[in-house]
Amino acid sequence: MRIDKLTLKNFRGYKETQKFEIGGEHALISGGNGAGKSSALEAIEFILTGKIDRLHGSGTQGIRAKEHLPHRDASPRDVQASVGFQTGNDIKVTASRRFTDQTVDINPTSPPAEFNDVKRLVEHGLHKLTRSDMIELVVSTPTDRGSLIDELLNLEGVDNRRKQLRRLRNQHYISNIKRIQRSIEEQEELLRETLEISEVEDSKLRDAVNRARATLGGDAIDSLGDWESLDFRRDLAGPEAQEISAFQREDVKNQLRRQGKWFDQTETDLISELEELETARRELAAQEARVNTDVLSVLERGQGVIDNETDACPLCGTNWDSEELIAVVERRQQQFEEIADQRQSLHSTGESVLSTIQSYLSRSEVLLAVLGGEIDVGEDESLRAYMNALGEIQKVVEMIRQEESQEVPDLRELTGELPSERASRASEQLRSKVEDQPAKSEMERAWEVLSTAESRLSQIAKLQSELEVKQGAKKVCTAARDELVQARTEVLEDRYSSVESTFKKYYESTNPDEADVNVQMEQTNAGVKFRIGFFDDELHPPHAMHSEGHQDMMGICLFLALSKELSEHQDRFVLLDDVVMSIDGDHREEIAKLFQGTISDEFQFIITTHDEIWEEQLRRLGVIPLENQYRVDWSRENGTVVRN
Known part of the structure; x- marks a missing residue:
């Protein structure tokens, strides 16, 4: 047109x-x-x-x-x-x-x-080429050139989809996978405590079930069967007294003891960790605001061209003592390394906090489900209000860990709004109900072992099925991203080859004295590297050997060569x-x-x-x-x- x-x-x-x-x-x-x-x-x-x-x-x-x-x-x-x-x-x-x-x-x-x-x-x-555009194409960093060429070749949509797939994998599937894995670990720990076994595996589970069945006068079983539809109490008829209160169950007692420890000490440690996380987040944001992280690739590139004989900044041409220039670049590089260390520390702290919160939420969900109708409405509401508030904190920590760009609430304010006193009081009331329960008989204990084994193993099986689905989705997401990256790379390699050929034709036409010039456009992790020969086969950055006028001619020829690949x-x-x-x-x-x-x-x-x-x-x-x-x-x- x-x-x-x-x-x-x-x-x-x-x-x-x-x-x-x-x-x-x-x-x-x-x-x-x-x-x-x-x-x-x-x-x-x-x-x-x-x-x-x-x-x-x-x-x-x-x-x-x-x-x-x-x-x-x-x-x-x-x-x-x-x-x-x-x-x-x-x-x-x-x-x-x-x-x-x-x-x-x-x-x-x-x-x-x-x-x-x-x-x-x-x-x-x-649609338009100016001299600043030419400079950006020819002598910019690989990252900047890559972004511009992505625009020229209309690959922004592809790159956005790649980033979306990566975010989906990281933020959704990986987070959910970790949540499910923590829940499985919680269920297994509760099962080990109730059955008094060292690990959750078929032989130990079968032995614990058979001991309980023997106490109740039943025959031994040869295999556990499908965990999702277990019936360890089959063929066993017990008196009504064997249907004991949930408050008499060993797993409930253990859970309530942990609830007490949570409010006595763990919550205090968690709040302290959350305050440290908020402080670290603010310090990192302030430091990143003072230091333009976009220049990192420039610094990394600069370290490769600066040595003890360099007497001027290769970027702006300002005269420097070589040792002083090297020191400045190294100092700037150190700043970025410190930021990277701080970010890694922030991620580690966030991961630790998420693990602690998820552990409490998983245990509490199990506890409330087991207690069912035996828990008072007020106690249930107090604990659920606390869990909801803790869940909101969990979401914010996840946002911080994923470095999401939207405004993040202050963790210190959220922890100050936790209804801890109400929840702690409800937990104490539940523990007092446990203490008022009569001791269980040996047969009641055996019946509890079988019913708990059924429910816990069934829940673990459901979680494992859910985990397989999420892991499969993560694999699909990762494979789709990898395929997209591979397809993009193949497309770029073909197009860069065509661009190189067209650029070479245009540039040699405008520079008759540079016949058979060697040109290379190469996709790298940082972006697109552009190199050109100088009366030999050796490749150089455009501004290493060529004059300003030659660089401008390169910009015109490169822009036109890329334009041919546009659509x-x-x-x-x-x-x-x-x-x-x-x-x-x-x-x-x-x-x-x-x-x-x-x-x-x-x-x-x-x-x-x-x-x-x-x-x-x-x-x-x-x-x-x-x-x-x-x-x-x-x-x-x-x-x-x-x-x-």
Whole structure:
């Protein structure tokens, strides 16, 4: 899809209606600084997105679109901008917008697929190349270049799905798996205590069950059978007296003793741990706010290029004593290592706290289920209110451990709201009921062993089934993520190979003295590494051996090579906003020849410049049709005026 015409009125410096009748061919917009060249290109972004990205974000404090996008002599409602496109099917599409419109007006209302492709490019700012874009592509860190290339190749959605699968695996399945495993451990411990066995395995369980059956006059069993449908009391008929109160059960007694220890000491230790966790979280957040963690990859890269002979910062060029520069970089690196250690400590403390809370909640759920109708309503409500409050604390700790971005409540405030006194009093009342119970007979004890073994083993079997489901889901989630990463890597390898080949063709065309240049784009864990040869086969970072002008040529060639991989709609426009400032005359002429060649069948170039030499070269070589050579001038009275 190519640009056919652009019409502006009361947009930025454009006051009266001005038109660029381009007709799908290359175009040149020349003029001095502030004449309105870049504004013409920004108008396309405004029409399709409703904003100009340059007027938003960091460093734009005090800029208000309502005040600074319309012409200064016009009202926002007077802004008019429209752009017409030509498609490969000879369908013409017009998009227009007023400043006060919330949506873009598109005609026809159901445009071809090429239009949606263009709209996506513009929304990502990928329709236009500036010098800052070239620097980002060529000499940025692998991480930044990888992010930009992901945008160019429309892989953001794939990467987002990969991250979603990872979060789903970590936050949902792994957390649930740990919760279920803790519950199984709790059930097994209760079972060991009741049956007085050292471990939960078939032979020891069978022996304990058979001892109890013998006491009740029953025959021994050869195997336990299916844990989900156990009946150890089959063929045993006992008197009604054998149906004892839950308060006489050994597992209930043990649970209530643990409840007492919890409120006497464990809760105090837990609250202390929670306060330490909150303090550590705040300290880590404050330290991360002071240190920009985004520069870590830059530091790591910097350590690889700085040695005892380095006398200037490779990033900004500031002169340094080599030893002092090394010390500064190492000190910064140490700060990041300390942050990493703090984060690891935070995760470990969080894991410990979660284990303690989950243990209490699992035991308490079991206890209340066993007591059933024998517990008073007030006691049940007091313990459940406490469990709910503790569950909320558990959720917050999980958020901290997972480093979730939303605002996290203060743990100290939550612990202060725990209804501990009510719950402790209810626990004491339950323990007193145990003490009032008569002692069990040997047969009652044997009956309890069998009923407890049935219920505990059945519950363990259900938990293990649930665990298998969650573990299976985790495997699927992990496999899906790995497949996605592998597929993404394979796609990138193929595309990088194509990009390398196209870049090589473009770059060698603009640099005839560098024949058969060696180029490599490589996917790494940090992002995308870009290396290029310098009159040899050895690969170097672009800024290691090449001049600033050569780097700018690399940026142009790399951008165009990537653009070819952008989508199936290859014929598209590219806006080049003053991109040859640091390139010498001879090499500019080679770039003009490139634009004039077969590449013009794939791209429509709309070029802005204030440089008369570059302007003359484009004219002389016939890159720009005569009717598409525009000159813009600005005056206070008339605003920007377009001439050709």
